[in-house]
Amino acid sequence: MIKRWWVGCLFGMTGIGCMLAAPSAWAADAALNSGDTAWMIVSTALVMMMTPAGLALFYGGMSRYKNLLNTLAMTFVAYCLASVVWVMWGYSLAFGPDKGGIIGGLDFFFFAGITPASLEGTIPTNVFALFQMTFACITVALVLGSIVDRMKFSAWVIFTVLWVTFVYCPIAHWVWGKGWMASMGALDFAGGTVVHINAGVAGLVLALVLGKRIGFGKEAMFPSSIALTALGAALLWFGWFGFNAGSALVADGLAGSAFLVTNTSAAAAALAWMFTEWRINKKPTVLGIASGVVAGLVAITPAAGFVGLGSSILIGIAAGVLGFFSVARLKLKLGYDDSLDAFGVHGMCGTLGALATGLFADPAVNAAGTGLFFGNPMQIVIQLVSILATAVFTAVATLVLIYLTKALTGGLRVEEENERIGLDSAVHGERAFEIE
């Protein structure tokens, strides 16, 4: 009870919307809470699983058979590279002492000064930093959904390091590291802007620069295994409980509330996507149901610690319908080759979620956030500014990094012959299955 009281007071006093922005201000007088620490260690492990297991299978199953392993490899190395970048300088850039609201200082380079006794709120700083690391890892891995089947592996390796450093870290700082978006009062509980809009827009830019896959729109490009994709979606869903409920950073009722709305939104979105597709294309596909799950999880992410149960159903339904039309209509109309729909699902539904947070944030759920429907019309303006700023910064910075990568690796795209043969064989010298 006491803890809830002072957590509430803290938000009341600072008026800072984001829970993650607050902790270090009062770290000095807080004590370690073993319940919170245990939950955050578990949450970190849950979110970790989302990248090399959940996303790898979700994306791998959707890519063509000849590129299945390449997709897994890109996901795995994204996780590994971002892990190393994060402990070297990434954490410091995102959560180091604020420099003008834009970026963190390098004071925590290679975890300098962080000991097992250091605390962030009621949990050890190293646990907090690791939890945040898993977010950096999945965000950059999400980008590759737009560009599988055609990007050079070396270019992906370089791009990952640059992108985490120069795009992810600044945006994470703005929202969660006491940067300007947090000061402005933008609400992003678990990463609508930082993770999903960021990755979706970066993916779209990368897909536009890389160009379409050979045969796009002419040849049949069958997913290698919808079964793997469905399993990947289930693992993402499971891990997302750590992602969203863990973003409370404590094991309390707010974490439970985030858990509840996360599951509800995912289920509602899966059903909404399924029924929309069933009606329009006459078949309720498994790929559609799995995609709907992810769309609902994405949309509830920024809202998870701010909205109530009723809102989560509405957000889920909207995400399922929007996701379907993004990938089945918008993409065809605009003609870009967002191979596995990183933009269509993460960019679009992330934007939906960030806006919905500004509408549905209920002070009865979390005193830190009040949306339009609860009497705070300015919140939607703040959300719009945060969405636009994230999208514009990501688009421009990603474009610069793409050309830098291109200069360093002598081209972003695999040779035409290798693209036809398939990257599993051409790049890795392996094949995913031996089926006879």
Add this chain to the structure above:
Amino acid sequence: MMKKVEAIIKPFKLDDVKEALNAIGIQGMTVSEVKGYGRQKGHKEVYRGAEYVVDFIPKIKIEIVVAENLLDQVVAKIREAAYTGKIGDGKIFVTPVEQAVRLRTGETGTDAI
């Protein structure tokens, strides 16, 4: 005189056809998994808005060489066993065969089949 009967049938009808032919004393056949299309055409698959027409449908091809006097009976039995009445049931082709040799014994002609 010998004839070769090639029947393209629906895969799930293979067992019925095999039993029907065994019942009239046909003692061997060669079976392959094949793909193709005729009037049935392909079917459409849609993955996240991308529509692909799958032109080639999996079928089973049975090849049997029979003595000419059994031909009509064999063709009738295959047709009866593989029939569903729906489009895509398949086709039967009959061609003449000049010679047959049983490797183990060296028998030739109808003795070898």
